[in-house]
Amino acid sequence: xxxxxxxxxxxxxxxxxxxxxxxxxxxxxxxxxxxxxxxxxxxxxxxxxxxxxxxxxxxxxxxxxxxxxxxxxxxxxxxxxxxxxxxxxxxxxxxxxxxxxxxxxxxxxxxxxxxxxxxxxxxxxxxxxxxxxxxxxxxxxxxxxxxxxxxxxxxxxxxxxxxxxxxxxxxxxxxxxxxxxxxxxxxxxxxxxxxxxxxxxxxxxxxxxxxxxxxxxxxxxxxxxxxxxxxxxxxxxxx
Amino acid sequence: xxxxxxxxxxxxxxxxxxxxxxxxxxxxxxxxxxxxxxxxxxxxxxxxxxxxxxxxxxxxxxxxxxxxxxxxxxxxxxxxxxxxxxxxxxxxxxxxxxxxxxxxxxxxxxxxxxxxxxxxxxxxxxxxxxxxxxxxxxxxxxxxxxxxxxxxxxxxxxxxxxxxxxxxxxxxxxxxxxxxxxxxxxxxxxxxxxxxxxxxxxxxxxxxxxxxxxxxxxxxxxxxxxxxxxxxxxxxxxxxxxxxxxxxxxxxxxxxxxxxxxxxxxxxxxxxxxxxxxxxxxxxxxxxxxxxxxxxxxxxxxxxxxxxxxxxxxxxxxxxxxxxxxxxxxxxxxxxxxxxxxxxxxxxxxxxxxxxxxxxxxxxxxxxxxxxxxxxxxxxxxxxxxxxxxxxxxxxxxxxxxxxxxxxxxxxxxxxxxxxxxxxxxxxxxxxxxxxxxxxxxxxxxxxxxxxxxxxxxxxxxxxxxxxxxxxxxxxxxxxxxxxxxxxxxxxxxxxxxxxxxxxxxxxxxxxxxxxxxxxxxxxxxxxxxxxxxxxxxxxxxxxxxxxxxxxxxxxxxxxxxxxxxxxxxxxxxxxxxxxxxxxxxxxx
Numbered sequence: 001x002x003x004x005x006x007x008x009x010x011x012x013x014x015x016x017x018x019x020x021x022x023x024x025x026x027x028x029x030x031x032x033x034x035x036x037x038x039x040x041x042x043x044x045x046x047x048x049x050x051x052x053x054x055x056x057x058x059x060x061x062x063x064x065x066x067x068x069x070x071x072x073x074x075x076x077x078x079x080x081x082x083x084x085x086x087x088x089x090x091x092x093x094x095x096x097x098x099x100x101x102x103x104x105x106x107x108x109x110x111x112x113x114x115x116x117x118x119x120x121x122x123x124x125x126x127x128x129x130x131x132x133x134x135x136x137x138x139x140x141x142x143x144x145x146x147x148x149x150x151x152x153x154x155x156x157x158x159x160x161x162x163x164x165x166x167x168x169x170x171x172x173x174x175x176x177x178x179x180x181x182x183x184x185x186x187x188x189x190x191x192x193x194x195x196x197x198x199x200x201x202x203x204x205x206x207x208x209x210x211x212x213x214x215x216x217x218x219x220x221x222x223x224x225x226x227x228x229x230x231x232x233x234x235x236x237x238x239x
Numbered sequence: 240x241x242x243x244x245x246x247x248x249x250x251x252x253x254x255x256x257x258x259x260x261x262x263x264x265x266x267x268x269x270x271x272x273x274x275x276x277x278x279x280x281x282x283x284x285x286x287x288x289x290x291x292x293x294x295x296x297x298x299x300x301x302x303x304x305x306x307x308x309x310x311x312x313x314x315x316x317x318x319x320x321x322x323x324x325x326x327x328x329x330x331x332x333x334x335x336x337x338x339x340x341x342x343x344x345x346x347x348x349x350x351x352x353x354x355x356x357x358x359x360x361x362x363x364x365x366x367x368x369x370x371x372x373x374x375x376x377x378x379x380x381x382x383x384x385x386x387x388x389x390x391x392x393x394x395x396x397x398x399x400x401x402x403x404x405x406x407x408x409x410x411x412x413x414x415x416x417x418x419x420x421x422x423x424x425x426x427x428x429x430x431x432x433x434x435x436x437x438x439x440x441x442x443x444x445x446x447x448x449x450x451x452x453x454x455x456x457x458x459x460x461x462x463x464x465x466x467x468x469x470x471x472x473x474x475x476x477x478x479x480x481x482x483x484x485x486x487x488x489x490x491x492x493x494x495x496x497x498x499x500x501x502x503x504x505x506x507x508x509x510x511x512x513x514x515x516x517x518x519x520x521x522x523x524x525x526x527x528x529x530x531x532x533x534x535x536x537x538x539x540x541x542x543x544x545x546x547x548x549x550x551x552x553x554x555x556x557x558x559x560x561x562x563x564x565x566x567x568x569x570x571x572x573x574x575x576x577x578x579x580x581x582x583x584x585x586x587x588x589x590x591x592x593x594x595x596x597x598x599x600x601x602x603x604x605x606x607x608x609x610x611x612x613x614x615x616x617x618x619x620x621x622x623x624x625x626x627x628x629x630x631x632x633x634x635x636x637x638x639x640x641x642x643x644x645x646x647x648x649x650x651x652x653x654x655x656x657x658x659x660x661x662x663x664x665x666x667x668x669x670x671x672x673x674x675x676x677x678x679x680x681x682x683x684x685x686x687x688x689x690x691x692x693x694x695x696x697x698x699x700x701x702x703x704x705x706x707x708x709x710x711x712x713x714x715x716x717x718x719x720x721x722x723x724x725x726x727x728x729x730x731x732x733x734x735x736x737x738x739x740x741x742x743x744x745x746x747x748x749x750x751x752x753x754x755x756x757x758x759x760x761x762x763x764x765x766x767x768x769x770x771x772x773x774x775x776x777x778x779x780x781x782x783x784x785x786x787x788x789x790x791x792x793x794x795x796x797x798x799x800x801x802x803x804x805x806x807x808x809x810x811x812x813x814x815x816x817x818x819x820x821x822x823x824x825x826x827x828x
Contacts, residue, residue, distance in 0.1 A: 079432045223290035
């Protein structure tokens with residue numbers, strides 16, 4: 001017998017307007033990304049993170065196919081600029097999109113289509129790129145940038161979370177809060193940091209809670225787990 | 240301390256310096272160490288994995304490798320783990336000490352150890368030495384003896400230490416070498432990416448400079464298109480808003496757009512967003528057209544199209560197209576502005592000319608525009624010209640080599656036709672008649688044309704003539720498309736009189752007939768007008784009115800009776816004719 005949950009929400013318009021960050025850790029060379037939106041399950045659509053070749057984040061009037069296609073192009077050794085150009089060349093709705101690409105070198109290229117809603121834009125920094133549209137104000141991206149650049153001595157995932165929180169505190173998505181995603185890739189085929197909050201009144205705080213609650217299990221034992229899987233042996237329980 | 244035999248060391252050195260893969264090298268190191276220490280029958284070479292912080296077996300002798308590779312020792316775990324943690328070599332010579340050292344091994348690791356041993360469950364003695372490099376322990380070599388608890392001596396331990404030091408150098412060297420190789424590979428990729436980016440940037444910059452130079456020298460669409468074609472090497476074309484080709488390259492390939500292309504959804508998007516689109520052709524999906532809109536300050540001016548075919552479109556091309564479209568737009572807007580400015584100047588000049596007042600300044604302006612005082616001029620008035628009608632008119636004037644000035648007004652087009660002053664009267668008339676003939680032949684043009692006068696100061700007179708012709712053209716029921724003032728005959732004089740004046744004359748001459756028609760519902764006026772129109776020809780008149788000739792005789796008699804005129808009397812007949820012409824002029828519709 002199915003359970004029907006009542007809802008008073010209006011229909012989503014598939015404007016996956018988001019504020020997002022893609023980045024690479026200069027020390028570990030890991031790629032990661034984080035995003036938040038007043039759109040349910042934003043993490044199902046973007047970002048796409050490859051442990052060896054880079055990141056593609058797409059938002060605005062979302063075309064989720066751009067993510068996997070972008071990764072495919074990055075794996076061919078193309079630079080972020082070239083990948084972005086090729087993606088836009090292939091997408092007739094390019095002006096509706098917002099796309100950020102990072103290549104294996106940590107270089108970023110970004111595009112904010114003219115049909116996206118204001119406040120919109122992107123910021124490219126040293127091995128990171130911020131992008132957002134339908135933002136509450138002009139301060140969201142600079143706040144994210146400052147938070148990301150300040151926290152250089154912590155894990156990439158935590159820096160991404162800090163940036164996301166700063167963006168949200170500065171106003172975030174002007175429609176409100178609903179979903180968030182945090183991804184860091186380490187080994188091909190083995191998810192490392194891959195957390196999503198699909199529907200929550202405080203998605204970023206919830207994402208942060210999930211990350212820190214499960215860090216000891218999923219993050220700290222990650223390589224141990226990968227090694228045992230590769231060797232075909234069970235992972236011994238700690239302690 | 241006793242040293243290992245020199246030949247043994249030499250063999251070991253040769254081993255570790257041999258160009259082999261790391262796995263082989265590690266196996267060789269362990270095998271050589273065991274071979275150099277006769278009492279050692281089995282052993283492991285562990286390396287520390289910093290990612291999982293565990294010792295992983297990289298080489299084994301005397302154990303089943305497949306099982307042993309599953310062993311992952313934590314720091315302090317078992318004998319090798321203890322050596323790793325304490326960074327001190329150890330030699331264990333009795334079973335209980337051995338078992339005690341192995342007692343803290345995890346269940347899995349102990350199980351793998353036991354299952355992999357081929358010589359017994361536990362050895363009788365062992366020696367274990369850390370691989371120390373730069374105050375770091377990178378691994379451990381442990382050698383076992385399964386037969387004699389006193390077999391492995393202090394000397395063997397020292398020998399193993401020497402081998403371990405050499406092995407550490409070899410391992411670190413190998414790691415550094417691999418690191419350098421990886422860095423070289425990364426450098427190669429970086430260099431390659433940099434080169435590609437540089438090439439893309441260089442192409443764009445080169446093109447940018449080429450176009451800038453063209454724009455600076457005042458070159459226009461053909462030169463811009465030519466520069467673009469040299470760079471992209473694919474068929475390109477510039478179209479106006481209605482997709483009429485303006486220019487294209489290569490010259491031998493006429494641009495072809497699909498039917499109803501303007502209605503294509505992607506084209507609609509281009510028009511709406513004023514952004515480029517790549518449109519894959521339905522009839523051949525290996526072909527596509529890149530359409531880049533040419534946008535002025537606030538409006539679409541035209542399209543720049545490129546046929547890409549199967550080849551990959553370089554992203555630089557996209558930027559080049561966008562830049563070309565921008566420069567084309569600037570060129571077009573500039574030309575438009577110049578044209579508008581010229582139009583304004585012509586407008587001012589035209590207004591001055593129409594005022595009929597000539598002065599030195601106006602004559603100078605006229606000379607700049609190619610009009611001389613001794614030339615002859617005629618004014619033509621037309622309804623606002625459509626694009627095709629204007630094109631047709633320009634073509635006629637070009638064929639006849641007639642110089643003219645065209646001014647667009649919101650309700651009509653005014654043209655001053657200039658016939659050169661050096662022609663004699665016959666040549667002048669001939670050229671003007673030829674012009675009238677060509678204009679009459681063209682079914683798109685409707686015009687009122689004034690007479691030709693000499694001198695710019697007479698242009699206003701020709702303009703008045705043309706205005707009167709236009710009035711006649713616009714009268715309801717008028718079937719003519721072109722009226723030349725010189726062909727108007729007596730109507731010219733009618734046009735100079737007021738309507739009241741003409742009606743008064745009409746009444747003075749024809750009122751009895753008009754009243755008779757009204758009272759009796761008769762057709763005497765129509766009969767008389769037809770009689771005049773057919774120049775008193777009875778046969779033609781009866782045919783046109785579709786009446787019997789007796790009826791015509793009767794009616795003509797009645798008309799003469801009512802008017803009191805005789806049609807045979809010259810002056811009276813002239814009055815009647817004149818009145819009928821006025822009647823036709825006033826009431827023809």
